[in-house]
Amino acid sequence: MTQQQQTLSSPAAPNRFRQLPAATADSTLxxxxxAFLATAGLFYVNIMPALVSGLIEGRAFSARDAGIIxxxxxxxxxxxxxxAIFLVKKIPWKAASxxxxxxxxxxxxxxxxxxxPLPMMLLRALHGLTxxxxxxxxxxVMARCGQVHKAFGMLLLVQFGLGGLGVMLxxxxxxxxxxxxxxxxxxxxxLTALLMLAFLPAYPLVTADPTQLPPPIRYRPLLAAxxxxxxxxAANMALYAYIIELGEQAGLSIAIISPALGVSAWLGLLGSVLVIWLSTRLGRAAPVFISIVITAAAxxxxxxxxxxxxxxxxxLAVGVTWAFSIAxxxxxxxxxxxAGQMAALGGFASKMGLASGPLFAALIIDGGSYSGLINIAVGLLLLAAAVALYPCRILDKAPGADVAPSVK
Known part of the structure; x- marks a missing residue:
């Protein structure tokens, strides 16, 4: 067993953040x-339709201003x-969190x-930075777990489960x-995430063996991912941010729209559970490609x-496949x-897409219909499916690939 495996699978030790027992490092708990910690910083994305609609209804902001916020x-x-990409190796992650x-x-x-609207834009930008x-x-920190797909599957489980509750209520x-x-x-x-932080284990950064060079990062497949x-x-969030207004423009009432969004987010739980259960049993390329194509069709x-x-x-279909694909x-x-730097880089790409979607949509639909936006989103999704095949195949074919013969 390697030093890293010993660190990750060792029994819970007293938590230095507070004198409380910590969960076992690689446990479901x-x-x-x-997942709660990661979701806390971006939970507003999971309730974005409620946020945009609430600013329009509750504060009389225009649809354009609400989308830009x-x-x-x-x-x-x-x-x-x-x-964060440059800080994750240098700071005590618990105190910073x-x-x-x-x-x-x-x-x-x-x-x-x-x-x-303007002060709100500036303040929410600061909120986003934080x-x-x-x-x-x-x-x-999640990248330091074993079976990293399970960690991200749990993340999507929390985001879609509680996000569904938010957009419904x-x-x-x-x-x-x-x-x-x-x-x-x-x-x-x-507040919930802050309380949970006290019970998390240390997840120390494992120092590489100085006699061995780390394997070089393959930047082409990484950039493709x-x-x-x-x-x-970007494609998904462009529509999701305005999905309530889209439904209302089509003649649907909020009594129909809100439950649909809530249930679809809860079905995202199914997508997350599938990732945790399936892991890399069927590789990555086929599940990701098929899932994104289904997202485009829906x-x-x-x-x-x-x-x-x-x-x-x-x-409902987008709810399942969105969670499945992004995990x-x-x-x-x-x-x-x-070490987690590439995971943080993936998070940066995710947030750039989530931010660009509503902004792009706000500029397109201002005073117009949603048909053109839907078509552009479909095209982006199909292109994403094609691009994702390359890095997924690289990992599927790699010697010693993280393929689980059984998923617990």
Whole structure:
């Protein structure tokens, strides 16, 4: 057993962050708490439709301003994730995570007081920067786990499960109580992650053997994986940010739209569970390619959103395949570097895509229809599927590839 395996599979030791027993490093409980930590910095993405709709309904912001606020939030996160790439090897990740969570809570409290779009854009960009740093750190720690696909599968399990609850419950509450409920939801999640942080193990950075050179990073497949992540996230988020308005323009009521979004996000749990169960049993290339193509087909079906049944089915399909595909794609980046820097780089690409989608959509649909946006999203998804094949095949064919003959 290697030094790294001994570190990751060793029994729980007293937690230095607080004198509390820590979870075993490679346990399902530890993966769950890491998933909460990573989600806390970017939970607003999972409730983006509720956030955009809430700012329009609760604060009378225009659709364009609300979309740009969402983009500012995620662009800030992208910058934070990029900075995290250079910090993950140098900082005590637990102390940094606690500080960032407290700052997130403070910014969300301040956001309740603003009713002007420009200050809100600036403040949410700062929120995104803080959250992006947190997510980048969490991704780097997750990359130190064994069976990294399971860690990212758990991440998507948390994001889609609680995100589904958010998009189902929050939009109807905004007209009754105001948009402050959106920020209270974010604060509650950050507080939960802060409590869980105390029970996480240390996940120390394993020092490489100085007599052995680390394997060189293959930048071509890595860049292909990063590009695929960016296109996939941008295409999905461009529509997801405005999915409530899209449904309403098609003639559907919020009583139909909100449950559809909530259930679709919960079905994302199925996609996450499939990743955890399947792992690399069938490799990566075939599952990722098929899943993204299904996402593209379901996205195209949104042209027919006037039918409540088609709107529901399209969102349900995207819910499953979005979680399934992105967990694999993030895992592909993480496998290039167990120190976690490439995982943080994958997180940066993800956030750039998530930020660019709403911004691009805000510029296209301002005063127009959603048909052109749907077509562009479908094209991006198909291109992402083609690009993702290259890095997935490289890893599938690599000697000693992380292929699990059985998944526990």
């Amino acid at each position: 530890a993966r769950l708490m890491l 969402g983009s500012c939030n995620v662009y800030g996160a992208a910058v934070g994730a990029f900075i 606690a500080s960032l969570l407290l700052l997130l809570i403070s910014i969300d409290l301040l956001s309740m007081l603003l009713d002007n 959250g992006g740093l947190l997510v980048g750190i969490a991704f780097a 929050l939009p109807p509450l905004v007209p009754l109580y105001g948009s402050w409920v959106l920020f209270m939801a974010l604060i509650s999640f950050s 990063i590009l695929a992540i960016f296109m996939f996230q 996205t195209y079906a949104l042209h027919y959103s006037a039918s409540a049944s088609i709107f529901w089915l399209a969102n 694999y794609l993030l895992g592909v980046c993480a496998e290039f570097d167990k």
